[in-house]
Amino acid sequence: MKTRTKALATASAAALLLATPGLAAAGPRHSDRGDLIAGTFVRTVGLEELRDGLAEEGFDNATVRYTVDLYRLEYATVDAEGEPTTASGLLALPHNRDRKLTAVSFTHGTESTKVGVPSLPGDVWDQAPSWTYASAGFAAVAPDYLGLGTGPGLHPWMDLPSATTASMDMLRAADEKVADLGRRLDRDVMVTGFSQGASAALGLARVLDEGRDDAGRHRFELGAVAAISGAYHLGGEEIPALLAGDLHPKLSVIYTAYLLVSWDRLHDLYDSTFDVFEKDYAPTVEGLFDGYTSGEDLFNGLPNSVDELLTDEGAALLENPRGEFADALAAADAQCADWRPKAPVRLYVTPTDLEAAPSNTEACRADFADERKKVTVVNVGDTDHTDSNKLGTADAVRWFLALS
Known part of the structure; x- marks a missing residue:
C-alpha cells in the first residue's frame, strides 16, 4: 500500500484526462483480452534525468545504463465481474541495440486517484521502478490497474483476481507494442510489485508459474518474482494488526x-x-x-x-x-497457499513496517507448499513502508540482472 502524505496535484484527474490529447478515458471495447488499443509514445528520458530523478526520490541509480523510451498503452481486459473493459499502463524500453528483451512486470502501491499511476505520473516516484528496470536493460511493464489511469469506472482496491487479469493483459499488450517496434520479449518474465502491488505480483506470478492463463495464451513463463512489503494475509494478519492499533493510525x-x-x-x-x-x-x-x-x-x-x-x-x-x-x-489470504513455485521467489520485508504488517510476509512464506527450496525472505532492515520499496527495488534489479 503506497503512502503519499503530500497533496497530489491540484488539477483534478478529470481535468488532466480531458485536457491532454489522447488521454480521454476509454470505454469498454469488445476485443480479445490483452489486445492493444493504443500505444502512444510519451517521451525519452535521458541518462542525466534518470540518474538525478531516481536519486532525488531516494531510489538507487547505480544500475542506470540506457536512456529510456516511455509509451502509454491502452488495452482490452475484463473488469471484476468478468465483463469487457479497458485499462492503461506504462511501457518503458531501454534505448539500446537489444532486439530481444526480458520483461519486468511492476505493479504499484495504493493510489486513490486516476492520476499518480505509472502511465499518468504525478511525480517521478510513480515511474521510478519502471525507470530503474528499463534503464538497466529490461522492458518495464507497469499496469495502472482497473479504474485508474485512463481506464473507465472505479478502482476495485485490493481485489486480487482483477489485479491479476489486468496485469496479465498489460503484459500481452506490451508484447504487441514491442513487436510493432521491431523487437521481441523473452518468454521468461520477471515479476515484482510493492505493497498493494506485491499481492498483484504474486497473483500474476502464480498464473505464469502454474500455466493457468485463463485467456488460453501461454506465451510467457515466470522467470522470478520479487514481492515487496505486501498485505498477503489481508484477513488473517493485516486487519487484526490494524484493529489492534499496531499500524499507522491515520493510514x-x-x-x-x-x-x-x-x-x-x-x-x-x-x-x-x-x-x-x-x-x-x-x-x-x-x-x-x-x-x-x-x-x-x-x-x-x-x-x-x-x-x-x-x-x-x-x-x-x-x-x-x-x-x-x-x-x-x-x-x-490463500494467494500463497499450496503453491510449489518452479521459479525463485523473494519476499522483501521491513520489520518496522507500519502499513503492511510484517507478519503478512511470514504467513505468506509459511503457506507455500515447499518454501525452503524456492522462497526466500529478504529483510531490508529497519525502515518505513515507503523506503522498503526503494531498498527492495535496488536489490531486485540486481537479482534480475544476475538471473538474465
Whole structure:
C-alpha cells in the first residue's frame, strides 16, 4: 500500500484526462483480452534525468545504463465481474541495440486517484521502478490497474483476481507494442510489485508459474518474482494488526475506509454507509474514493482513528467477517497457499513496517507448499513502508540482472 502524505496535484484527474490529447478515458471495447488499443509514445528520458530523478526520490541509480523510451498503452481486459473493459499502463524500453528483451512486470502501491499511476505520473516516484528496470536493460511493464489511469469506472482496491487479469493483459499488450517496434520479449518474465502491488505480483506470478492463463495464451513463463512489503494475509494478519492499533493510525483509517467502500461495490457488505461508518463520515466517505478526490482532501475528510470512523456494526464486520466478505477475505489470504513455485521467489520485508504488517510476509512464506527450496525472505532492515520499496527495488534489479 503506497503512502503519499503530500497533496497530489491540484488539477483534478478529470481535468488532466480531458485536457491532454489522447488521454480521454476509454470505454469498454469488445476485443480479445490483452489486445492493444493504443500505444502512444510519451517521451525519452535521458541518462542525466534518470540518474538525478531516481536519486532525488531516494531510489538507487547505480544500475542506470540506457536512456529510456516511455509509451502509454491502452488495452482490452475484463473488469471484476468478468465483463469487457479497458485499462492503461506504462511501457518503458531501454534505448539500446537489444532486439530481444526480458520483461519486468511492476505493479504499484495504493493510489486513490486516476492520476499518480505509472502511465499518468504525478511525480517521478510513480515511474521510478519502471525507470530503474528499463534503464538497466529490461522492458518495464507497469499496469495502472482497473479504474485508474485512463481506464473507465472505479478502482476495485485490493481485489486480487482483477489485479491479476489486468496485469496479465498489460503484459500481452506490451508484447504487441514491442513487436510493432521491431523487437521481441523473452518468454521468461520477471515479476515484482510493492505493497498493494506485491499481492498483484504474486497473483500474476502464480498464473505464469502454474500455466493457468485463463485467456488460453501461454506465451510467457515466470522467470522470478520479487514481492515487496505486501498485505498477503489481508484477513488473517493485516486487519487484526490494524484493529489492534499496531499500524499507522491515520493510514489505518484510510485503508479501512478504502477496503469497505471498494469491497462493498464488489461484495455488497452493507445496506447503507450509515450502518458501518459514523454519521459524520457516512454521507461523504464513498465520494472520497471516486478516483478524482485529491490526496489532501482524502486525508482531511477522514478522522484520525479507526474508532472514530466505524460504528459498532462496522467494527464487528472487520472483527468477525461473515458471508461473502469472509469468503472474499479467505480467497485473498490463500494467494500463497499450496503453491510449489518452479521459479525463485523473494519476499522483501521491513520489520518496522507500519502499513503492511510484517507478519503478512511470514504467513505468506509459511503457506507455500515447499518454501525452503524456492522462497526466500529478504529483510531490508529497519525502515518505513515507503523506503522498503526503494531498498527492495535496488536489490531486485540486481537479482534480475544476475538471473538474465
